Amino acid sequence: MNTRPLSPLSFPDAVSLGFDIGSVSLNTVIMSSEDEVIAEYYDFIHGKPYETLLARLRQILPQIKMSRVEGVAFTGNGGRMAAEHVGGSFVNEIIAQATAAGALYPEVRTVIEIGGEDSKLIMLEKDPISGNSRLVDFEMNSVCAAGTGSFLDQQARRMGISIEREFVELALRSAKPPRIAGRCSVFAKSDMIHLQQMATPVHDIVAGLCFALARNFKSNVARRHEIKRPVIFSGGVAA
Numbered sequence: 001m002n003t004r005p006l007s008p009l010s011f012p013d014a015v016s017l018g019f020d021i022g023s024v025s026l027n028t029v030i031m032s033s034e035d036e037v038i039a040e041y042y043d044f045i046h047g048k049p050y051e052t053l054l055a056r057l058r059q060i061l062p063q064i065k066m067s068r069v070e071g072v073a074f075t076g077n078g079g080r081m082a083a084e085h086v087g088g089s090f091v092n093e094i095i096a097q098a099t100a101a102g103a104l105y106p107e108v109r110t111v112i113e114i115g116g117e118d119s120k121l122i123m124l125e126k127d128p129i130s131g132n133s134r135l136v137d138f139e140m141n142s143v144c145a146a147g148t149g150s151f152l153d154q155q156a157r158r159m160g161i162s163i164e165r166e167f168v169e170l171a172l173r174s175a176k177p178p179r180i181a182g183r184c185s186v187f188a189k190s191d192m193i194h195l196q197q198m199a200t201p202v203h204d205i206v207a208g209l210c211f212a213l214a215r216n217f218k219s220n221v222a223r224r225h226e227i228k229r230p231v232i233f234s235g236g237v238a239a
Contacts (some may be wrong), residue, residue: 016071021078024116049078076172102133110227114237174207182212
């Protein structure tokens with residue numbers, strides 16, 4: 001979904017293209033040489049990341065003369081292969097997150113990123129010499145996806161709730177979120193069935209799932225680290 005109507009005349013003389021290919025979505029940005037975001041797009045990949053990338057390229061490239069493109073960069077778990085086939089640079093997503101956070105919010109000390117199938121805790125500090133933000137340490141989740149967006153997505157589908165449109169609205173209505181197991185999807189399902197049998201309101205169950213994911217992240221990914229403020233929350237789950 002692009003953020004504004006575009007025409008070939010709306011692009012400056014020099015642009016760069018950035019693509020983040022994750023497990024759930026393709027995120028695309030077109031940027032000027034002054035680092036202004038000219039356009040951004042969010043596409044669900046539905047298990048077909050490179051077909052989605054090709055469709056997006058076919059949509060935006062006719063609007064840009066190739067001579068205007070200064071650079072192309074990819075990140076995300078599908079970024080390396082895309083860079084090899086399309087051309088351009090591949091940037092590790094930890095480096096990309098840390099660099100972007102440091103450039104946009106130099107005072108930030110912790111980045112929490114939760115995507116469709118992985119979650120990350122990125123620790124930053126101020127470089128005493130340059131004054132810029134720099135990467136200190138990071139942690140990622142294990143193979144289990146219980147603490148990621150796919151956990152919420154799976155449970156939302158079980159209840160017939162749209163993860164994009166209804167999930168957040170329902171969760172914010174809850175005043176008494178029940179405790180739901182967040183370390184395993186199987187246990188979470190059992191808790192949810194029990195709560196449904198007790199006629200627990202759907203919005204309370206949805207909020208309980210959100211708290212379950214947060215506890216999972218804190219006890220798993222962040223167990224060895226102090227979450228220092230200020231904090232940035234990014235990734236699909238942040239939406």
